[in-house]
Amino acid sequence: MTDLFTDTHAAALDANDPLPTLRSEFHIPRHGDTEQAYFVGNSLGLQPRGARAHVEEVLDKWATEAVEGHFTGSAQWMTYHELVREPLARLVGAEPIEVVAMNSLTANLHLMMASFYRPTRERPAILIEAGAFPSDRHAVASQVGFHGFDPDTDLIELAPDGPGGMFTMAAIERAIAEHGPRLALVLWPGVQYRTGQAFDLKEIARLAHAQGAVCGFDLAHGAGNLDLALHDSNADFAVWCHYKYVNSGPGAVAGCFVHARHAHTDRPRFAGWWGHDVNSRFRMGPEFVPTPGADGWQLSNPPILGLAPLRASLDLFDRVGMPALRAKSGRLTGYLEKLIRERLSDRLEILTPADPAQRGCQLSLRVAGGRENGRALFAHLADNGVLGDWREPDVIRISPAPLYNTHADILRFARTVEGWRHG
Numbered sequence: 001m002t003d004l005f006t007d008t009h010a011a012a013l014d015a016n017d018p019l020p021t022l023r024s025e026f027h028i029p030r031h032g033d034t035e036q037a038y039f040v041g042n043s044l045g046l047q048p049r050g051a052r053a054h055v056e057e058v059l060d061k062w063a064t065e066a067v068e069g070h071f072t073g074s075a076q077w078m079t080y081h082e083l084v085r086e087p088l089a090r091l092v093g094a095e096p097i098e099v100v101a102m103n104s105l106t107a108n109l110h111l112m113m114a115s116f117y118r119p120t121r122e123r124p125a126i127l128i129e130a131g132a133f134p135s136d137r138h139a140v141a142s143q144v145g146f147h148g149f150d151p152d153t154d155l156i157e158l159a160p161d162g163p164g165g166m167f168t169m170a171a172i173e174r175a176i177a178e179h180g181p182r183l184a185l186v187l188w189p190g191v192q193y194r195t196g197q198a199f200d201l202k203e204i205a206r207l208a209h210a211q212g213a214v215c216g217f218d219l220a221h222g223a224g225n226l227d228l229a230l231h232d233s234n235a236d237f238a239v240w241c242h243y244k245y246v247n248s249g250p251g252a253v254a255g256c257f258v259h260a261r262h263a264h265t266d267r268p269r270f271a272g273w274w275g276h277d278v279n280s281r282f283r284m285g286p287e288f289v290p291t292p293g294a295d296g297w298q299l300s301n302p303p304i305l306g307l308a309p310l311r312a313s314l315d316l317f318d319r320v321g322m323p324a325l326r327a328k329s330g331r332l333t334g335y336l337e338k339l340i341r342e343r344l345s346d347r348l349e350i351l352t353p354a355d356p357a358q359r360g361c362q363l364s365l366r367v368a369g370g371r372e373n374g375r376a377l378f379a380h381l382a383d384n385g386v387l388g389d390w391r392e393p394d395v396i397r398i399s400p401a402p403l404y405n406t407h408a409d410i411l412r413f414a415r416t417v418e419g420w421r422h423g
């Protein structure tokens, strides 16, 4: 039997992987004389080396051309956001007209709810998962209240029914059926941030629509992680950020999807001049005529400096394509899972589903022996240049990002856990 725990084995897995790593395309933070084993791409993805040139291009253009920069060259600012449209559509499995890069995730969620959460007395409710990311919960609760309804009754938070905080599809189906006639919106994560569970988006959208509800997805942990097929999922809308798995920098400009069937919708929206019909925008008239598609929800002229790193990042995704990247992600996370099961199961319990279809790259690991023990292991990992992140009370999340993490990184994590003398 091969020993999974050897450097030669990890090195062979890396050398023979069908998708060679793009690690050299990224800045890898240092730990003393070595590189970090950085598993926090679920929080802030690493910087693509190409990002700087794109940012400098914008700075140079601004320095030398000033306002003329809006109108000159292929990277002119007037149409700059269109440079990311097609790569973004490929990233999330959408049509180009369905996606736009704008604002932040939470701002986009509010804009989407302004159009797609239209509660009535009979149908006021929003269904989300219990334990949702706080910003999502604040957004939906404040929207319910904004429309004069009561979050205590009209914000429905489905409790997980499986071990380790997992949701079975049966529980989701039951909840949607039970509350169906009262549901205005089902808002569900593509990957739950705490547990790493991934969901069947198409099935959730089908169930929501069958009850007459709108369906939206939060893909903060899905974009750049899962091989999404947003158009085919039939979701009405989706939102995500680009600083996690999409590696576009702290507070990066976020993403938004509006299904093509709403491209010409007359639903109400919160409008701004950049969402106005692109052909008559500069006539500066008083009437708002939306640009078809997701672009019609833009408010302002976009932050060009903020969009620049996204271009560099999407180039890398385009180079490999999501199917190949997702396949590699499965191999890396599968290796992590095997090492834990073979040698570390007395220390770490894997909460994330074992079925690769029900997870992305992240494994959420409960440390045996409680919080203090967990904190001590977490500190030991950081002291050894292995970066994960901590979720109270006793969970470490490890997210091998397939663009830059390697089997060697994963072996280093496992060895570091093994070398820890716990109390």
Ligand SMILES: *Cc1c(COP(=O)(O)O)cnc(C)c1O
Residues within 6 Å of the ligand: 104, 105, 106, 107, 133, 135, 136, 189, 193, 218, 220, 221, 241
């Ligand atoms: C990271 C994350 C956010 C962050 O929201 P911002 O508006 O980008 O600050 C929101 N929701 C989920 C589920 C997240 O994982």
